[in-house]
Amino acid sequence: MSAAFTTIHGMAEDGAIVSIEVAVSNGTLESKVRDYILDEWWPPIGLQAIDQPDSAADLEMSVDPTEATSLIRMESDLSLWAASHLSDLVAVHAAVFADGDSVVVLPGPSFAEKSTLSLAAMKLGLDVEFTSQGETVVALLANTVCAQSRPSDAFGAAVAEARLVNGVRGTRGEAVLAIAEIRRMLSDRPAVELD
Secondary structure: OOOEEEEEEEEEOOOOEEEEEEEEEOOEOOHHHHHHHHHHHOOOOOEEEEOOOOOOOOEEEEEOOOOHHHHHHHHHHHHHHHHHOOOOOOOEOEEEEEEOOEEEEEEOOOOOOHHHHHHHHHHOOOEEEEOOHHHHHHHHHHOEOOOOOOHHHHHHHHHHHHHHOOOEEEEOOOHHHHHHHHHHHHHHOOOOOOO
């Protein structure tokens, strides 16, 4: 017996089309999976759901909701694809967390410990120092999804962001200690006024 699929379609900001075949069993999606994919998660940021595309899909994917790794891979691949097809925004690979009125953005490549540091922030509580605006621009650009396809937009967004934020750098170490030091630095630093 061959697997059955239901297909969902999305359109990126730049008009690119994605079609995702979602495996179904007995002609239906499990309600938990249907709720997650179609109601909670779909469409991800950067995509809008469409009924039927007017042209062939630029990206075709398939996912088996019964396999957790299949869902994780689809989310990751589709999020990166959608981010690379944004036309008005610039996506930066980063983790973000808030501490009171301050927001901390941690741009960095995969496995740079962004999630570990963010989780430590949630649990609350390295050795960090503030960076110059130029160093902050470089860090943001190095992790901007569209830096190669839309360099002017990426550079403009990185410069604008660096004017509004205080960049920090540090060495790998204990995440809880890093959070405590970042909080101390934020409390000592004057707030950035937004226009």
